[in-house]
Amino acid sequence: MSAELLTTVSEAVRAAGIRLLEQYSPQSRPSTGEELMAAIRRNEDLVTDQLRPALLAALPGSQWDQDEHGTGPMSAGDWWVVDPVGGNVNTVHGMIDWNVGVSLVRDGRPELAVLYAPLADELFTAVAGGGARLNGRPLAVSAKTDLTMALAGTGQAKPSREPAHARRVGAGITAMLQAALYVRMSVPVTHQLPQVAAGRMDLHWQFDNVRSHIGPVLIVQEAGGVVTHLDGSPWRIDGGAYLAAAPGLHAAALDVLSEVK
Template sequence: MSNELIASTTNLVREAGARLLDRYSPCNRVTTRTELFAALRRNDEAVTDLLRPALLAALPGSGWEEDEHATGPIAGGARWVVDPVGGNLNLVHGMTDWNIGVTLVRDGRPDFTVLYVPLSGEMFTATAGGGAFLNDHRTTVSAKTDLAVALTGTGQARPGHAAPLARRVGAAITAMQQHALYVRASVPVGHQLAQLAAGRMDVHWQFENVRSHIGPVLLVREAGGIVTDLDGKPWDIASSGYVAAAPGVHAAAFEIVGTN
């Protein structure tokens, strides 16, 4: 991964963030289904229309993942996985937890990722084997070793949960509330994983594993976190879910979540 490509990618993401800031207001509201989905689509298009041609041109021969919410393996070669507006619903409703995520994936493995939070100006980046950073300062996961003082969380990877999955999520939240200090159920998922990489949260788990998670998971790994699938094996993009945590609390968190 060249420094030039990293720099051009982060610059493009900042530019995309400026587009969204022009659309954001704490007074944003929608009232109908038609208004809601039109606003979501306009926000996605504002980012994608900028990033897609520019990123493909920056790395000739690379591909583009059409659906960041898809599951399963990613095609080989170099491919861009972009979450145009992580937390788009939050932006549309005037809330502050939303971001832009871009990841370069090579042969199914994340090579470089950037997650940008325009409202705070926080730029999270990581390269495979090169560490994780927040605004050019290296980040490390929490040093906690006691789940009883841990801030944990989960969230919906995409709209809609079938009844069995909804019950599983609810049971895991209930179980975790009996052991952790606090359980946060919120979106976007990438935001929680970035907070974990920065040492602000201690545990994040998912019973879904969509393609847009691949970059934020790299942030956690490069910051020294442990990410396993729900069988305790090393995570990959085809896993059904995962537990991401600081090393000192991963085992305890996995024991709770992995049995639900």
């Protein structure tokens, strides 16, 4: 993956994030479902209108996938997987945890990731085999080895009231509360995973595995984190529940979560 392509993508993602920041208001408070959905669509359209032409031009022949909640295998070729506003619900309620994220998937494998958090002015990048960086500085996951001292997290990939899934999420949180220092349940997942890559958090697990996670998972991996499914197999785009953790904590956290059904 060329340095020129990473630079081009980084500049495009940063520009889209800055454009969205210009529209962002900490006083935003949608009061109806119609207002909420309209605000979400406006944000997505604003980012997409800026990113799509820039990314498709940067890599001729590439294709576009904006289904951030999509699952399963991906077709051959180069695909830009875009999460226009990670944490869009937070954005339209005036909260601070939101970002713009892009990953490049080539023949079913993540190759490049860029995620920009405009309010913090933090640009996370990763290239497969080339490491991960935050504002150009190399990233490294936590060096902790004691799970009782770990900052753990999980979240919702998308809104769901499915009873079995809710029970499993609750059981996972309950189990981890008894093992880790504390557990953070928040959205977006695309905010928590880069915190693991930066060593600010120590582990993150998910019972769902959707397109928007691809880039942040690559960032964790390239920062030295271990990402597997709950049976211990290596993380795959088309896999299910997974754990992303610092190497010294992964086995212990996996033991906790492998018992959650």
